[in-house]
Amino acid sequence: MASLDRVKVLVLGDSGVGKSSLVHLLCQNQVLGNPSWTVGCSVDVRVHDYKEGTPEEKTYYIELWDIGGSVGSASSVKSTRAVFYNSVNGIILVHDLTNKKSSQNLNRWLSEALNRDLVPTGVLVTNGDYDREQFADNQIPLLVIGTKLDQIHENKRHEVLTRTAFLAEDFNAEEINLVIEKRYFLREGNQIPGFPDRKRFGGGTLKSFHYD
Numbered sequence: 001m002a003s004l005d006r007v008k009v010l011v012l013g014d015s016g017v018g019k020s021s022l023v024h025l026l027c028q029n030q031v032l033g034n035p036s037w038t039v040g041c042s043v044d045v046r047v048h049d050y051k052e053g054t055p056e057e058k059t060y061y062i063e064l065w066d067i068g069g070s071v072g073s074a075s076s077v078k079s080t081r082a083v084f085y086n087s088v089n090g091i092i093l094v095h096d097l098t099n100k101k102s103s104q105n106l107n108r109w110l111s112e113a114l115n116r117d118l119v120p121t122g123v124l125v126t127n128g129d130y131d132r133e134q135f136a137d138n139q140i141p142l143l144v145i146g147t148k149l150d151q152i153h154e155n156k157r158h159e160v161l162t163r164t165a166f167l168a169e170d171f172n173a174e175e176i177n178l179v180i181e182k183r184y185f186l187r188e189g190n191q192i193p194g195f196p197d198r199k200r201f202g203g204g205t206l207k208s209f210h211y212d
Contacts, residue, residue: 010113
């Protein structure tokens, strides 16, 4: 068997936002029945043929690193997490659309991963603001995923999605919003295995797919 190119993708976000369920769905193509808290780090793998059926087809061995803990952890815990942040090809930032704090904390997760040897500079202040310029030179592809879209009342969705769209723009990241039912919404053309080939995932209109 020919050797496969390894792609390491971090999956970051507050506890309870759905990281483990997302990783399980992506790698095992099935719903995680009883998700539990991730302690330390859990790694799952997916083999994917990028641009299958084209002259540019290439097989990637994708490792999704589900990082546990919280941004409020003690410095010793953050130091332990730093060992997972080496040789990263991409980062998925996951937040709960019904939990504004989990959205605000994404900048602290990203700061921790990008500045693993430094004290994070993106510390939240009372209004949830942070230094956007700290992400300007980042070359690692980023994807922001919002979960539980269906749990937001329709008359509040525009407000929430506008706020999170600005967040993704600050990170220079693509954005996907998911529901917890059996239908998910993705940007057409977004391929996680594309991390090594381009910084952005590519745009496109939203489309739906079933996981069952």
